[in-house]
Amino acid sequence: MVVGSMILKVKVVNTGFAKGSLLISQQPISFFGGVDPSTGVIVEKNHPLEGVNLCRRILAVPSSKGSTVGSYVIYSLAKRGVAPSGIILGQEDSIISSGAILAGIPVVIADTRRILSSFKNGETIILDAKRGRILRFTGKA
Template structure:
């Protein structure tokens, strides 16, 4: 299955999908040393984004969140790729400087894929794909 979208940060990656319906602030919402979501009240609190394809609607919070994404990459704890419903400058800038493939504006919503489903994000082609 393939869904088209808009590539934001170049590159491609394959990994286990982690999906949230809630936006996320990377500043004080993700531990840059471990890649674990620490935002109080977030439905994925305690989950690690490290090495996963992280799909969430959009980012929120301070512009410093871009640097937290960069720190995650430097620490080897960044997501393999990011999928947003709508990219906003904080997450897009972080993905670009950290060299994390990112895509948004999918033509169709991601179906209710099971957590851990292996997906590929190809931001150069603007696609998200997986085997059914």
């Protein structure tokens, strides 16, 4: 069984459960044009995370930007097994939410500042979007 210390209560958009390494993007992401749909690598020029792969990460992002077609790109990433395994949004965002719903990726909404102050980029966390909480992973019991 996976154990963790309870850290944050969050609002659930799409239910599910994911464990993975946290990737914090302080800038919005444009999935259409900004992410390679076959690999999951961020390709937007001059984006702070340019070159970083979203594959199986838990992505914390303030919101999306750009084309509404971004939803389809999230679906496509999931079909190829290179999508993020969970998404923490800073605010409601219908492009990411509907894409993640198509793709079956858990999504929650949390205060971006609290994510930044509670977790480190790259640490393993548990996104429990069944009960609406994020936990710090502390090992297996």
